[in-house]
Amino acid sequence: MPGFFLSKILYSQTKLNKHIAIIGSGFGGLASALRMKKLGFEVTLIERLGSLGGRARVFERKGYKHDAGPTVITAPFLFDELFELFHLKTKDYLDFKPLDPWYRFHFHNGQEFDYRPSIEDTIKEIERFSKEDAVGYRELLKHSERIFNIGYLKLSDKPFSSFWEMVKQIPSLLKLQSYLTVSGLVNKYLKNSFMRKAFSIHPLLVGGDPHTTTSIYALIHYLERKWGVYFCMGGTGKIIQELENLALSNGINIMKNTDVNEIILENNSVTGLRLNNKEIVNFNAVICNADPPTVYAEMIKGKRLKRTFKPEPLIQYSMGLFVLFFGTKKQFPSVAHHTIWMSERFKDLLKDIFQNKKLSEDFSLYLHRPTATDPSFAPQGCDSFYVLCPVPNLLGNINWEIEGPKLKDKIIKELSNTIMPNLEDVVEEVFWMDPNDFKKDYRSMHGAGFSIAPIFSQSAWFRYHNKDPQIKNLYFAAAGSHPGAGIPGVLCSAKIVEKVIKEDFKLN
Ligand SMILES: Cc1cc2nc3c(=O)[nH]c(=O)nc-3n(C[C@H](O)[C@H](O)[C@H](O)COP(=O)(O)OP(=O)(O)OC[C@H]3O[C@@H](n4cnc5c(N)ncnc54)[C@H](O)[C@@H]3O)c2cc1C
Incomplete structure (x- = not known):
C-alpha cells in the first residue's frame, strides 16, 4: 500500500514533539487519534476494553457475528475525510451498500410501511x-x-x-x-x-x-x-477494523485493556494520566472520548474548579438500551435489513421510559438483520439478529438480573407471534446487554445508551463543550459533547476538536 508509506514520510516531516492521549476508542476517539496524528502529534489511544470501537465493537458466537451498536451508516463522506488525511481512498478499504428500504416499519395492527431511498x-x-x-x-x-x-x-x-x-x-x-x-x-x-x-x-x-x-x-x-x-459490508465493525489498521500503520500507539483512572491536573492544566496499573504517563494534552459526565465525576479527582455543566440532578440522560443478540437456524427473508417494530402506544410508552423510568408491559423495537445484505454474519442458511429495545436508564429502579431474562422471553414471543413465525423454535446463541452493561463496559453514566439526552438545554453551547472552559489542554470528542451522539455526530466532534487544537497549538 504505497499510500501508507507516503503518509509516513509526510508524518515524519511534520512531527511536533508533543504527545497527546485519547481516552476511549469509539468513532470519536479513533477519528480524533487520526486527526491528531496528521497534525504531527505523537498519539496514544487508550481503551479500557479488549477491542476498539466502544459501542461499535463486535461480538461473535458460534459463527454468528453481531455489530454491538451502530448499524445505520449515514454521511459516509465523513469516513472519506479520515482516509484522505493519509492520501488514501475509502473505497479501497470499505464497501458501503445503499439499502432499500432504508427502514421497514411494522405497526401494531400488522400494517407495514417502507421508508425508501x-x-x-x-x-x-x-x-x-x-x-x-x-x-x-x-x-x-x-x-x-x-x-x-x-x-x-x-x-x-x-x-x-x-x-x-x-x-x-x-x-x-x-x-x-x-x-x-x-x-x-x-x-x-x-x-x-x-x-x-x-x-x-x-x-x-x-x-x-x-x-x-x-x-x-x-x-x-x-x-x-x-x-x-x-x-458497510462486513458491518460497522469492519469500519473500526480499517480505522485501527490506518492508525497502526501511521504510528499511533494503541493501548487496550487499559482504564484511565485519573486525569492529573496541575495549575489548571492536564499533565498526565494515571492508568489502572497505577502507572502515570505524561501528556501535553488529552482528548476524552469517554463519557463527559463520567470524566468529570470519576476521573478528575480532588477539588474541582468551577462547575462546567448543570448540576447532576438537572442533567437529563438518554434512555437505556436492552440489546438482544441471537442467531436463527433458518432464515427470515421477509424481515428487512432494518425493521422498526412499533407497539400501539408511542408517546405514553416513551414517557414511561424517559420520565417515569418504569419498565412497561409493552415495548417498541428496532431489529437488525445484517444477513439481509451480508451473508458473512451467520452460518449458511442461518440469520443473525439484534433487537434494540429502549428501556429506562439506571436512574429507574429496575432489577435487570430479574427483568433481563423476562424481557428476552417477551421479545422473542412477540416477534414469534408477528413477523418471525416460530422464532422460538429456531433461535440460538442468545445473549444481551442491559443498562448495567453500558455502565460497566463503557463507563456510561447511569448506563445511558447515548450519554446525555439531546434536548435544547443540552445542545450546542449548552452541551458539554469540546474544550473544557477552565482546564487549558483538556478536550472532548464524544457523544456527550457537542454536537452529539450518532456516528456523524461524534465524527464531527473530532473535527471540532482538531480545529480548537490547531488554534491552541498555533498550527494554522
Ligand atoms: C445499540 C446502539 C445502536 C446504535 N445505532 C446507531 C446507528 O445505527 N447509527 C448511528 O450513527 N449511531 C448509532 N448509535 C449511536 C452511536 O453508536 C454512538 O453515538 C457512537 O458510536 C458513540 O461514539 P463515541 O465516539 O462517543 O464513543 P463510544 O462508542 O461511546 O466509546 C467510548 C469508549 O471510551 C472507552 N472508555 C470510557 N472510559 C474509559 C477510561 N476511563 N479509560 C479508557 N477507555 C475508556 C469505552 O470503553 C468506549 O470504548 C447506536 C448506539 C447504540 C448503543
Missing part, C-alpha cells in the same frame, strides 16, 4: 396511509432542509466555546422554530397517526424522546435524503 417511492408508500400526508411529507422535507442548512452546515462544526457564538445563532433558530420538539414539527405536517410515529423516530437514534428533543434534530430527515442510508 427515492422520494417518489416513499410518497407512494405514504399514500397508502394518507393522500394528505404525501403532500405534507414534501413540506416536512423542505423544513428539514432549512434546519439542515443551519443546524448541520453552520452549527455542527462550531466549537461553541463562547456563549456569544450561540447568541448569534438564536435568530435563525427561532425562525426555524427550534423551540418546537421533533414530534411537534412532524405533527405540523403529517396527520396520520402511523406516519406521525414513523417520521418522529429519528431522535431515538441519538438518545432522545421525540416529544422533548429539539426540532433541530429533524435535520436527520434531510441528512438521510442528501447522503443516503448504507450498510
Whole structure:
C-alpha cells in the first residue's frame, strides 16, 4: 500500500514533539487519534476494553457475528475525510451498500410501511396511509432542509466555546422554530397517526424522546435524503477494523485493556494520566472520548474548579438500551435489513421510559438483520439478529438480573407471534446487554445508551463543550459533547476538536 508509506514520510516531516492521549476508542476517539496524528502529534489511544470501537465493537458466537451498536451508516463522506488525511481512498478499504428500504416499519395492527431511498417511492408508500400526508411529507422535507442548512452546515462544526457564538445563532433558530420538539414539527405536517410515529423516530437514534428533543434534530430527515442510508459490508465493525489498521500503520500507539483512572491536573492544566496499573504517563494534552459526565465525576479527582455543566440532578440522560443478540437456524427473508417494530402506544410508552423510568408491559423495537445484505454474519442458511429495545436508564429502579431474562422471553414471543413465525423454535446463541452493561463496559453514566439526552438545554453551547472552559489542554470528542451522539455526530466532534487544537497549538 504505497499510500501508507507516503503518509509516513509526510508524518515524519511534520512531527511536533508533543504527545497527546485519547481516552476511549469509539468513532470519536479513533477519528480524533487520526486527526491528531496528521497534525504531527505523537498519539496514544487508550481503551479500557479488549477491542476498539466502544459501542461499535463486535461480538461473535458460534459463527454468528453481531455489530454491538451502530448499524445505520449515514454521511459516509465523513469516513472519506479520515482516509484522505493519509492520501488514501475509502473505497479501497470499505464497501458501503445503499439499502432499500432504508427502514421497514411494522405497526401494531400488522400494517407495514417502507421508508425508501427515492422520494417518489416513499410518497407512494405514504399514500397508502394518507393522500394528505404525501403532500405534507414534501413540506416536512423542505423544513428539514432549512434546519439542515443551519443546524448541520453552520452549527455542527462550531466549537461553541463562547456563549456569544450561540447568541448569534438564536435568530435563525427561532425562525426555524427550534423551540418546537421533533414530534411537534412532524405533527405540523403529517396527520396520520402511523406516519406521525414513523417520521418522529429519528431522535431515538441519538438518545432522545421525540416529544422533548429539539426540532433541530429533524435535520436527520434531510441528512438521510442528501447522503443516503448504507450498510458497510462486513458491518460497522469492519469500519473500526480499517480505522485501527490506518492508525497502526501511521504510528499511533494503541493501548487496550487499559482504564484511565485519573486525569492529573496541575495549575489548571492536564499533565498526565494515571492508568489502572497505577502507572502515570505524561501528556501535553488529552482528548476524552469517554463519557463527559463520567470524566468529570470519576476521573478528575480532588477539588474541582468551577462547575462546567448543570448540576447532576438537572442533567437529563438518554434512555437505556436492552440489546438482544441471537442467531436463527433458518432464515427470515421477509424481515428487512432494518425493521422498526412499533407497539400501539408511542408517546405514553416513551414517557414511561424517559420520565417515569418504569419498565412497561409493552415495548417498541428496532431489529437488525445484517444477513439481509451480508451473508458473512451467520452460518449458511442461518440469520443473525439484534433487537434494540429502549428501556429506562439506571436512574429507574429496575432489577435487570430479574427483568433481563423476562424481557428476552417477551421479545422473542412477540416477534414469534408477528413477523418471525416460530422464532422460538429456531433461535440460538442468545445473549444481551442491559443498562448495567453500558455502565460497566463503557463507563456510561447511569448506563445511558447515548450519554446525555439531546434536548435544547443540552445542545450546542449548552452541551458539554469540546474544550473544557477552565482546564487549558483538556478536550472532548464524544457523544456527550457537542454536537452529539450518532456516528456523524461524534465524527464531527473530532473535527471540532482538531480545529480548537490547531488554534491552541498555533498550527494554522
Ligand atoms: C445499540 C446502539 C445502536 C446504535 N445505532 C446507531 C446507528 O445505527 N447509527 C448511528 O450513527 N449511531 C448509532 N448509535 C449511536 C452511536 O453508536 C454512538 O453515538 C457512537 O458510536 C458513540 O461514539 P463515541 O465516539 O462517543 O464513543 P463510544 O462508542 O461511546 O466509546 C467510548 C469508549 O471510551 C472507552 N472508555 C470510557 N472510559 C474509559 C477510561 N476511563 N479509560 C479508557 N477507555 C475508556 C469505552 O470503553 C468506549 O470504548 C447506536 C448506539 C447504540 C448503543
